[in-house]
Amino acid sequence: MDKIIWGIIGCGDVAEVKSGPAFYKLEQSELKSVMRRDLSKAEDFAKRHTIKHWYNNASSILEDPEIDAVYIATPPASHLQYTLDAIKAGKHVYLEKPMALNADEAEQIKTALNGAKTKLTVAHYRRHLPAFMKVRELLNNNEIGEVLFADIQILQARKSHLIAKSDKPWRLNPKVSGGGLFHDLAPHQLDLMCLYFGEYNSAKGFSISKNKKEADEIVNGIIDFKNGIQCRGIWSFNVAEADQKDECVIYGTEGRIIFSFFGEVVTCIKKGEEHIYKFTNPKHVQQPMISAVNNYFLGKGENPCAAEDALIVTKIMDAFTSNY
Incomplete structure (x- = not known):
């Protein structure tokens, strides 16, 4: 096998630009089929992307013997079954x-993979973006x-520009999204913290x-990592527009690293000197x-984000919102 033939289950707003065209x-990838419950919208997506x-049903993709892998980009409520x-x-x-x-459903997915020949990667894609790879490099080099x-x-x-636009505000419905805007954005932040700091x-x-x-x-939370590092976070989706903020600061004994989860700049301040990347x-x-996922599925690389990693993020999200 020299390439992966794909099908997309859920060709909505996320698949339009962020992921679908990739x-x-x-070179090692081909998109054969797409699915959406609204057939006319599926057709529109397919024709615009020359698919x-x-x-309008997932079985047509799953039963196609030519398709090697599927990208599941539906709202979280249908992730488990698909x-x-x-x-x-x-x-x-x-x-x-x-x-x-929630973590219970994530556990079911992890269990289903035991003994299965299929592979699974979760789309914590910031792991492979240059700014966040730079942060990891700075940490590994003990720059702070x-x-x-x-x-x-x-x-x-309330009308955050960070929230992906969709036909219906399903991200505000816990039965569909898992809990709200926190569940849509927090996986980006929490996954990187676990990637940087470990168990x-x-x-x-x-x-x-x-x-x-x-x-x-409003969600507040703190994580106690096994290496002694602590991470605290606050997520609020009802502040004034003038007070909006997207920032992470990692403090060390010799300086700090500052970056935005939705930006492209990393600042490292060490002993009074500022370095901007x-x-x-x-x-x-x-x-x-x-x-990286294609390479993993082809047996040419490691899993860029295993189910075990994403399960940890889901458990932390559950812990932060347990009173809900």
Whole structure:
């Protein structure tokens, strides 16, 4: 096998630019079919991206013997069933984040992979973007000395520009998204913290909806990592536009690293000297990750984000929103 033939289950807003085109632009990849419950929208996506086949049911893709792997880009409520069906059908899976509605469902996916011949990667794609790879390099090189703690602040107004646009506001419905805007954005931050700092002892948090809505508007949490590093974070989705913030600061004994999860600049301040590193993300921001996934599915590389890694992130999210 010299390339992976793909099908997309859920060709909606996320697949439009961030990920979808990468499946047919990469040399070791071919996108054969796409699916969306609204057949006319599936057809529209397929024709604009010159995809030969479109459907309004996942079985048409899963039953196609030519398709090697599927990208599941539906809302989280359907991740579990589609993933179990794909594993049963013998298809490799690239699964959008968050992995599932909660840790119980994520555990079911992990269990289903035991003994299966299929492979699965979760789309924590920031792992392969240059800014966050630079942060990891700075940490590995001890540029700020011994790491002490990290501070995350994701403060957004109700109409945050960070939230992907969709036909329906399903991200605000916990039964579909898992909990709200926190569940849409926090996997990006929490996965990187786990990537940088390793295994953790415990995670605790609090969450609340100030307007008595179903979805949490404020989430606070802290993670105690086994290496002694602590990470604290606050996510709020009801601040004034002027107070919006997207920042992480990692403090060490000799300095600090500052970056944005949705930006392209990393600043390292060490002993009073400021070093600024600027990057440019690819147009299709998931393309580097999808390239690594192709290599993994072809047996030419390691798993860029295993189910075990994504399960940890899901457990932390559950711990931060346990009172909800």
